[in-house]
Amino acid sequence: MVSYGRPGGDSPGGATSFWAWSRTLADKLIEVRDLYFSRGARRIFKNLNLSISGGEVTAIMGPSGTGKTTLLQLITRQLVPDRGQVIVDGVDIATLNQKGLYKLRRRFGVLFQNGALLTDMSVFENVAFPLREHTRLSNRLIRHVVLTKLHAVGLRGAADMMPGQLSGGMARRIALARAMVMDPDILIYDEPFVGLDPISMGVIVRLVRRMNDSLGLSSIVVSHDVKEIGEVADCSYLISDGQVAASGSPEELRKQSSELVRQFMHGMADGPVAFHYDAPDYEEQLLGRGEK
Amino acid sequence: MFKDIYNTLTQFLRTFGAMNLFFIKILQHTPATLLKRFRLVVYQVYNAGALSMVIIMVCGLFVGAVLSLQAYSNLERFNAEDTVGIFVAFALTKEIGPVITALLFAGRAGTTLASEIGLMKATDQLAAMEMMAVNPIRRVVVPRFLGGIISMPILAAVFSMIGLLGAHLVAVDLMGVDVGAFWQQMQQTLEVEDVSEGIVKSIVFGVVASLIAVWEGYNAIPTAEGVGRATTRTVVVTAIAVLILDFMITAYLL
Numbered sequence: 136m137v138s139y140g141r142p143g144g145d146s147p148g149g150a151t152s153f154w155a156w157s158r159t160l161a162d163k164l165i166e167v168r169d170l171y172f173s174r175g176a177r178r179i180f181k182n183l184n185l186s187i188s189g190g191e192v193t194a195i196m197g198p199s200g201t202g203k204t205t206l207l208q209l210i211t212r213q214l215v216p217d218r219g220q221v222i223v224d225g226v227d228i229a230t231l232n233q234k235g236l237y238k239l240r241r242r243f244g245v246l247f248q249n250g251a252l253l254t255d256m257s258v259f260e261n262v263a264f265p266l267r268e269h270t271r272l273s274n275r276l277i278r279h280v281v282l283t284k285l286h287a288v289g290l291r292g293a294a295d296m297m298p299g300q301l302s303g304g305m306a307r308r309i310a311l312a313r314a315m316v317m318d319p320d321i322l323i324y325d326e327p328f329v330g331l332d333p334i335s336m337g338v339i340v341r342l343v344r345r346m347n348d349s350l351g352l353s354s355i356v357v358s359h360d361v362k363e364i365g366e367v368a369d370c371s372y373l374i375s376d377g378q379v380a381a382s383g384s385p386e387e388l389r390k391q392s393s394e395l396v397r398q399f400m401h402g403m404a405d406g407p408v409a410f411h412y413d414a415p416d417y418e419e420q421l422l423g424r425g426e427k
Numbered sequence: 428m429f430k431d432i433y434n435t436l437t438q439f440l441r442t443f444g445a446m447n448l449f450f451i452k453i454l455q456h457t458p459a460t461l462l463k464r465f466r467l468v469v470y471q472v473y474n475a476g477a478l479s480m481v482i483i484m485v486c487g488l489f490v491g492a493v494l495s496l497q498a499y500s501n502l503e504r505f506n507a508e509d510t511v512g513i514f515v516a517f518a519l520t521k522e523i524g525p526v527i528t529a530l531l532f533a534g535r536a537g538t539t540l541a542s543e544i545g546l547m548k549a550t551d552q553l554a555a556m557e558m559m560a561v562n563p564i565r566r567v568v569v570p571r572f573l574g575g576i577i578s579m580p581i582l583a584a585v586f587s588m589i590g591l592l593g594a595h596l597v598a599v600d601l602m603g604v605d606v607g608a609f610w611q612q613m614q615q616t617l618e619v620e621d622v623s624e625g626i627v628k629s630i631v632f633g634v635v636a637s638l639i640a641v642w643e644g645y646n647a648i649p650t651a652e653g654v655g656r657a658t659t660r661t662v663v664v665t666a667i668a669v670l671i672l673d674f675m676i677t678a679y680l681l
Contacts (some may be wrong), residue, residue: 211558237560251555254547265559268566317559 164189164321164353165210170219172202172209179205181377183219187370192347192354194368194385196361198399198408201374203357204248204325210355211243211323212236241269244314248326250306252298252313258285259294262313269317284312288342304335311342321353322346328360336363343367361385361400373399375408446642452564453572453641460569467566471574475536475637476581482535483528483582484589490527491590494518495597499604508598509608515594516613520625524587526673529632531586532579533665537640540571541661544644545654553645568641575637576630583629624680631672636665 165187172180179202187193195203208214210221212228220227223239231239252261262281266272272280285291288308298306307327314322324343328336344367347354358364364371365385373381373388373396381388381396389400398406414420460468498514544567547553553563591613598604640661647657 213554213557233562237562240558240560243558245555245558247551247555249551251551253552253555254550265561268559268561313559 163187164224165355166220166222167206167210168220168222170209170221171217172205172214173217174205178377180209180216183374183378185372185379185382187353187355189353190347190351191369192343192356192367194364194371195355195357195374196359196364196371196399197374197380199359202377203359203374206374207245207323207325207355207357211240211245241317242320244317244319244322246307246310246314246322246324246327248329250298250303250310252301252306252310254298256298257294258290258296258298258301258309261298261309262316264313265317280316281312284316285309287315287346288312289338302335304331304338307331307335307339308342311339311346315346315350315352318350319352321355324354324356324358326358327356328358328363340366359399361402365389375399446638449642449645450638453569453638456562456565456569457573460565460573464566464570467570468573468577471570472577473574475532475540475571475574476578478539479532479535479578479582480585482531483586486527486531487524487586487589488593490523490586491515491519491593492597494523494590495594495602498594499598499602508602508604510612511594511598511604512591512609512613513616515598516591516617517621519587519590519594520617520622521628522625522673522677524590525583525625525628525632526669528579528583528586528629529636529669530666532575532582532632533636533640533662533669536575536578537636537661537665538658540575540637540640541644541647542654542658544568544571544641545647545649545657548645548647549649549651549654564645568645572637572641575640576633579633579636580626580629583625583632587625624676627680628673628676631676632669635668635672639665639668 163186167183167185170180170183171178183206195206197203205214209216210223212221212231215229220229222228224242226239228236228239252258253264256264259281262284263277266277266280270277282291282294285294288311290305290308290312293301293305293309298309301309327339327343331339340363343354343356346352347367356364356368368385371382371385371388372379375395381391381393383391388396391397391400395407397403398408494515495511498511499508502508502510502514544553547563547567553567556563556566595606595609599606599609643657643661643664644654647653
């Protein structure tokens with residue numbers, strides 16, 4: 136099994152070689168193989184295949200309702216696929232028992248779309264929460280770690296505030312501090328740019344890139360904000376109709392000739408993705424014909 | 428019609444089975460919660476118990492007073508008004524105390540537990556805990572469940588005590604029943620078994636009311652409407668379950 140610890144952190148004295156580290160970066164950290172998943176009668180994924188490399192920012196893009204968040208839930212086994220495999224660091228996560236799953240999840244940091252901060256705790260306690268649950272660090276050390284993480288997201292001054300007092304952008308930055316407080320190997324961002332003002336969005340974009348590079352993480356960003364993804368992602372997957380429609384760097388995607396990719400990347404109203412959801416004929420419906 | 432009855436019955440049995448499995452899961456995590464997260468349990472005793480104290484005391488006072496008033500007006504016809512204390516004490520400790528406490532608990536604390544957990548689910552807080560490798564049943568559900576169980580007998584005891592005080596105020600201070608007769612007859616007649624019947628009932632009601640509240644919250648549909656429905660169902664299902672169980676326990680213990 137390949138280890139994805141940070142450089143110099145895998146052996147006493149930090150003796151892990153640069154070559155070992157660079158090898159891990161090139162390997163596939165997460166692989167999704169032949170994945171099928173349905174919600175009721177609606178098929179979300181059919182034969183989905185993709186792989187996520189270590190050390191990179193990988194974007195999962197697609198029109199609304201294509202199952203981007205569902206894919207994240209499958210990768211973290213919040214959902215179980217109907218068929219197929221999700222392999223994280225060489226391990227099929229379907230084979231893990233709860234203890235093994237929780238051990239794996241400690242390597243993940245997840246930033247939920249709405250932040251998902253615990254509303255009965257202050258900002259400080261929210262960030263300290265994973266440390267208090269999983270470590271026996273002294274209060275003094277926990278305070279240092281939490282303040283360091285809050286400083287990294289620029290919100291050290293909000294430590295005593297309650298989640299209800301935060302703006303959307305602030306809540307997401309606090310959630311980011313909490314997601315990285317256990318020094319995860321993989322950071323997952325679910326729609327991190329939605330509903331943010333341009334300043335907050337710029338801050339989050341820079342944080343995603345900076346965290347990934349400075350901490351040596353691997354990041355998965357689910358989003359349909361093409362411009363922001365273009366700034367942070369090393370590799371992008373465009374998902375449509377339950378499969379990967381296109382993949383490559385954002386620049387490569389922009390140059391693709393496929394109609395679907397062009398429609399999505401350039402935000403065109405007309406194209407393979409219909410504006411209207413499946414419905415009966417408009418005129419027939421307005422005139423009440425064919426209705427019971 | 429038969430199909431509807433069959434479907435309703437099947438759905439009820441399925442939910443009942445799932446709730447029992449959920450109960451077993453809670454019991455599995457209880458020792459770890461008591462050992463490692465006792466502070467959370469103490470906080471939930473405050474949340475479910477201490478914060479329900481005012482409503483319990485006010486209701487207890489007036490229920491005791493009205494029982495005393497009814498008892499006095501009827502017993503007076505037989506010149507037996509001195510036995511008002513016995514009547515009220517039996518009614519409060521064996522039946523009315525535990526039952527009304529459980530109903531008030533469902534309305535005050537049960538709804539709080541269900542809506543808290545339901546809202547945590549709706550705002551992804553439970554999913555966030557799962558992703559932080561923290562079991563939400565151990566961290567969120569079990570402390571609330573235990574807090575409810577510990578609170579219920581204490582609240583029922585307070586309800587009965589304050590109820591007796593209300594009865595005393597009406598019978599002795601208002602109607603002129605002899606204070607010595609009021610308390611002495613009660614002391615001589617009321618047995619330990621009578622009190623323990625009330626305690627048993629309040630513990631059983633505590634388990635049932637807390638289980639229904641945490642179950643409804645944990646399985647709420649994660650929308651505003653879903654949480655609202657879960658909260659309503661908590662009160663309705665608890666009230667029905669408590670009254671049915673009260674009859675069953677009374678029939679068993681008599």
